[in-house]
Amino acid sequence: MSETYEKPQPVIDPGTRPFWDAAREHRLSIPRCRSCGQHHFYPRELCPHCHSDDIEWIDASGRGEVYSYTIARKPAGPVFAADVPYVIAMIALDEGPRMLTNIITSDVEQVRIGDRVSVRFDDVTPELTLPKFTLDKD
């Protein structure tokens, strides 16, 4: 945990607070629609699949697979410069939704689409935890 974390931090709002609060407790919590049974991510007021407002939060398994990824060879601004090269991945969670995140690995070149991944919580400040992922093969 660094003393000063200068990267972008989410501007948490009432609709997204349950996700970030859960992350601080090292839980990956995502919304599930009681009407159609499907999960979604990011959290919304209405289910994006059936538009019901009957939504609950559930703890996801934290498992999934790489749907796509890119290796940043140039940083997204100076605050990420020290991390280059780093992996931004879109994970297809086992519950269905896709989420953007980072894959933490010592070898960015080994990431492949379809790789199995597991969540790993990165406590970047006392108030903020980012759910990142590791490769099961790593």
Next chain:
Amino acid sequence: MGREAVIVGVGDLPLNGGRIVGGGSILQVQARAAKAALDDARIPMSDVDGLLVAGLWGVPGPGLLPSVTLGEYLGIHPRFADSTNIGGAAFEAHVAHAAMAIEMGYCDVALIVYGSNQKSERSRTLGGRPPILTMQFENVWGIPQPVGGYALAARRHMHEFGTTEEQLAEIAVATRGWAALNPAATMRDPITIDDVMNSTPISDPLKLLDCCLVTDGAGAIVMTTADNARAHGSTITHIRGYGEAHTHWSIGAMPDLARLTAAEMASRRAFEMAGITHDAIDLVECYDSFTITVLMTLEALGFCKPGEGGAFVSGQRTAPGGEFPMNTNGGGLSYCHPGMYGIFLLIEAVRQLRGEAGARQVQNVETALVHGTGGTLSSGATVILANN
């Protein structure tokens, strides 16, 4: 038909090294572009009663009112305004909206304007937007914006269909070939597939020469009724069909990263309205924010099947002299890319349809398809134009 909406004027400002010659504020450059298009149309500014403006500029503070701000600056009182901003495809949508407004009699002369001085103001970075609202789930991860989202799509397309980086490079090389024929283009020196492959890696698998330029630019389009056009002696470009759609904003919400759903929806409607098939299209101007944008757009427009875009663009098929002329001004990859590029696709298509494109003129062009893409493969808008 009763009132037919047509395009009668196009104008853009000369660039030097990607900067607008003579410079100017964001309002000045848009006023100059508007005057150029109105002069081209032989219609006075005082006749403009519809104003369509989408910009990345604005007076800081609550709300952005670009059409209201620019209308005041131009000294006009529009009775129809549209500030629809769906990203770089906004101007193709503006043509559609203006056509509907003109044909309904809601306005008589519509002016579509865009300007950007992002290069001169050095306002562009890869850092993206503040991590607020939906962006709190995108920009905390350090995804370079907007290239990272396109890179995710490119990687997925390669995975599903075997598309290669060399095939993407074909598009950059062919587009540079057209730019070499356009004196207004920013980058005109020929490049090879190897040059693209060896260019600076940005966000795998996309490299520097897969990416559009960062330049200034300003352009404008004038539309009116065919009857009014004849009364002014304007050169007429007909609008045969149009369509638009958007599917997501966050790349995480794109329905399928290997398919450009918005372009499928928009172009299907445009072809239906025009009542023509792909064989009737002589020229394609399609948004090239990145090489992968073009490849996915060609598939989505139906010029080839899903997954066959790589083979379709191979062998310099879209280059000068190739069998599929495309992005004939040198595109966003080599001509200019001032933040939102879509208006320049339309301007180039009109010039080609009029036979005014000089050394890069494509022979026997009667029907052209223009397709804009905005956001991160988010929005699409198609316009089919014809000169008879």
